[in-house]
Amino acid sequence: MLTSEEIEKIEHEISLVPVRKAACVEALKVVQQHRGWVSDDTLKAVAEFMEMSTAELDSVATFYNLIYRQPVGRHVILICDSVSCWVMGYENVREVLSDKLGIQYGQTTPDGKFTMLPNVCLGCCDHAPALMIDNDLYHDITPEKLDEILAKYA
Amino acid sequence: METPLTQHIVANRPPLSLKEYEQVGGYQSVRKVLKQMTPAEVTELVKASNLKGRGGAGFSTGMKWSFVPMDVPGPKYLICNADEMEPGTFKDRLLLEGNPHQLIEGMIVAAYAIQANVSYVFLRWAYKLAAHEITKAIQEAYDAGYLGKNILGTGFNLDMHLHTGVGRYICGEETALINALQGKRANPRAKPPFPQVSGLYGKPTIVNNVETLSCLPHIVNNGAEWFKGLSKSEDSGTKLYGVSGKVKRPGTWELPMGITVRELLEEYAGGMKDDVQFRGLLPGGASTDFLVEEHLDLKMDYPSITKAGSRMGTGTMIVLDDKTCPVGFVLNLQHFFAQESCGFCTPCRDGLPWVEKILLAMERGEGKPEHMNILEFHTQFLGPGNTFCALAPGAMEPLQSALKYFRADFERHITEHKCPWK
Ligand SMILES: Cc1cc2nc3c(=O)[nH]c(=O)nc-3n(C[C@H](O)[C@H](O)[C@H](O)COP(=O)(O)O)c2cc1C
Ligand code: SF4
Ligand code: FES
Numbered sequence: 039m040l041t042s043e044e045i046e047k048i049e050h051e052i053s054l055v056p057v058r059k060a061a062c063v064e065a066l067k068v069v070q071q072h073r074g075w076v077s078d079d080t081l082k083a084v085a086e087f088m089e090m091s092t093a094e095l096d097s098v099a100t101f102y103n104l105i106y107r108q109p110v111g112r113h114v115i116l117i118c119d120s121v122s123c124w125v126m127g128y129e130n131v132r133e134v135l136s137d138k139l140g141i142q143y144g145q146t147t148p149d150g151k152f153t154m155l156p157n158v159c160l161g162c163c164d165h166a167p168a169l170m171i172d173n174d175l176y177h178d179i180t181p182e183k184l185d186e187i188l189a190k191y192a
Numbered sequence: 193m194e195t196p197l198t199q200h201i202v203a204n205r206p207p208l209s210l211k212e213y214e215q216v217g218g219y220q221s222v223r224k225v226l227k228q229m230t231p232a233e234v235t236e237l238v239k240a241s242n243l244k245g246r247g248g249a250g251f252s253t254g255m256k257w258s259f260v261p262m263d264v265p266g267p268k269y270l271i272c273n274a275d276e277m278e279p280g281t282f283k284d285r286l287l288l289e290g291n292p293h294q295l296i297e298g299m300i301v302a303a304y305a306i307q308a309n310v311s312y313v314f315l316r317w318a319y320k321l322a323a324h325e326i327t328k329a330i331q332e333a334y335d336a337g338y339l340g341k342n343i344l345g346t347g348f349n350l351d352m353h354l355h356t357g358v359g360r361y362i363c364g365e366e367t368a369l370i371n372a373l374q375g376k377r378a379n380p381r382a383k384p385p386f387p388q389v390s391g392l393y394g395k396p397t398i399v400n401n402v403e404t405l406s407c408l409p410h411i412v413n414n415g416a417e418w419f420k421g422l423s424k425s426e427d428s429g430t431k432l433y434g435v436s437g438k439v440k441r442p443g444t445w446e447l448p449m450g451i452t453v454r455e456l457l458e459e460y461a462g463g464m465k466d467d468v469q470f471r472g473l474l475p476g477g478a479s480t481d482f483l484v485e486e487h488l489d490l491k492m493d494y495p496s497i498t499k500a501g502s503r504m505g506t507g508t509m510i511v512l513d514d515k516t517c518p519v520g521f522v523l524n525l526q527h528f529f530a531q532e533s534c535g536f537c538t539p540c541r542d543g544l545p546w547v548e549k550i551l552l553a554m555e556r557g558e559g560k561p562e563h564m565n566i567l568e569f570h571t572q573f574l575g576p577g578n579t580f581c582a583l584a585p586g587a588m589e590p591l592q593s594a595l596k597y598f599r600a601d602f603e604r605h606i607t608e609h610k611c612p613w614k
Contacts, residue, residue, distance in 0.1 A: 057374065057393065059376075060374050063358060063375055067356075098376065101360060101377045102360050104317055105358050120478070120528055121524045121525055122279065122510055124520070125436075125510070125512070125521070157318075157359075158361060158528060159278070159281070159528075160318050161281065161282040163436035164435070164444065165442070166442075175320070175321075
């Protein structure tokens with residue numbers, strides 16, 4: 039079931055496009071924003087609301103890297119693993135971060151706080167290595183900076 | 193040296209508000225085209241300026257617009273491609289965050305030229321600050337009457353919407369982008385028909401890059417000859433160039449088109465860091481062929497880099513140094529392309545993971561002599577003409593040129609049964 043708040047936001051997105059279906063990615067973004075991820079039940083509810091088949095909506099949802107079809111932690115850490123960050127040594131940063139949090143890519147810390155995922159180039163290559171936590175971009179990352187960054191998230 | 197596109201961008205300062213932007217001449221080009229020029233005259237002007245698309249392919253912008261059928265009834269669309277997901281590319285971010293009104297102004301000019309009444313900015317998810325600034329700027333433009341109905345009392349209508357993607361490199365390919373906007377899987381479409389004729393919802397659609405669109409106000413205000421005069425080469429205008437990798441001062445600069453690779457690398461980026469030597473570079477993002485020492489005095493423009501067997505692409509270069517393994521470098525690129533393939537056609541869907549696997553084996557010391565031929569084979573098999581879109585051929589560009597310039601390094605991985613850099 040979608041909440042009335044979600045429905046209101048999705049309706050707004052639908053009003054901006056000529057074909058209802060065209061707002062389906064926006065609809066997925068809306069529910070993910072509210073629920074953190076898109077479960078099977080959520081997907082079904084959105085598909086029904088968008089007047090699409092579940093399979094069709096899932097084929098769209100799974101196409102994108104940033105629609106989460108599995109639960110994630112309260113904060114998602116996206117580490118740039120593309121070429122400039124690789125040249126500038128992001129692998130070392132990732133290993134230290136992995137050790138600190140005790141998780142690998144795709145895993146969530148036991149307290150449900152952080153999920154760590156690889157991500158393609160963040161468009162910040164002149165300040166590599168770069169990573170994002172939720173909506174915040176961090177660049178020129180060294181392992182020494184990680185504690186201070188992580189401390190900002192509750 | 194004139195830097196029209198970035199003259200009002202100051203690091204760590206918010207972009208100009210609409211009022212401030214108007215005070216420095218902002219939106220003059222909208223007044224000019226809407227009140228004094230026909231759409232055909234705008235297209236002719238842009239054609240005469242020889243502006244080439246800054247999204248990577250370098251196709252003439254005015255020419256592209258001229259393919260839009262102007263006499264068919266019904267909607268037409270303008271889309272700004274702000275997907276910028278090509279690894280090593282970070283130029284559009286500067287314009288999006290630094291001067292959103294310039295982009296909106298350029299979009300109004302382009303929309304008028306093709307008589308589109310609806311426009312979209314397709315922005316990548318990661319550009320949060322850009323999303324914030326553009327949303328604000330679009331609202332300001334509506335409030336000031338530059339967007340919406342009956343703009344400046346001329347009868348021209350234009351709506352503008354921001355759409356943020358959810359992360360997939362293929363969305364930058366213009367027909368995949370159109371599918372994404374329609375709420376479909378972002379697989380590319382067959383061309384022809386080209387989007388200029390049948391694009392968004394099957395209607396005539398122009399997709400242009402952020403930097404391309406940002407050039408337009410200046411061309412309208414100052415003329416085609418002025419735009420040509422900005423450059424040091426047969427290509428017109430200035431260009432946003434970027435450098436990343438182990439150089440002293442990585443960054444982005446707006447410079448005359450046709451500055452040499454060496455000037456960019458040595459003067460602007462400050463040369464290599466003290467503990468490393470130059471080995472090669474990708475001139476315009478992950479999907480361009482390597483250039484090496486012998487190419488450093490080439491001009492960074494479309495024809496010169498093409499002649500050297502590469503492409504200027506986005507103009508943001510990625511530098512390879514001697515302390516970095518070229519096989520690992522190419523492996524990183526192929527991992528990206530394999531992951532981001534849309535999976536629609538077989539050579540790309542199956543070929544790229546195979547290439548990645550072989551390079552990974554080489555890096556682990558498990559490379560075999562026959563692997564060299566398999567890699568060579570893929571550079572042909574995934575090359576231009578064999579796949580549905582340009583992603584796979586683009587992926588092969590750095591591989592084929594690495595096999596040419598760094599062949600001995602690949603072979604050492606095989607004969608020494610390890611990565612010599614580890
Ligand atoms: C796989 C792929 C990704 C692309 N990504 C982008 C991109 O992020 N931004 C962009 O402007 N053009 C991108 N392009 C090029 C577009 O298809 C299109 O040519 C361009 O947006 C046209 O704008 P222009 O004529 O102003 O250069 C991409 C092309 C391919 C094949
Ligand atoms: S070349 Fe790759 S990305 Fe392009 S259509 Fe084929 S599978 Fe998709
Ligand atoms: S390669 Fe990491 S931000 Fe571009």
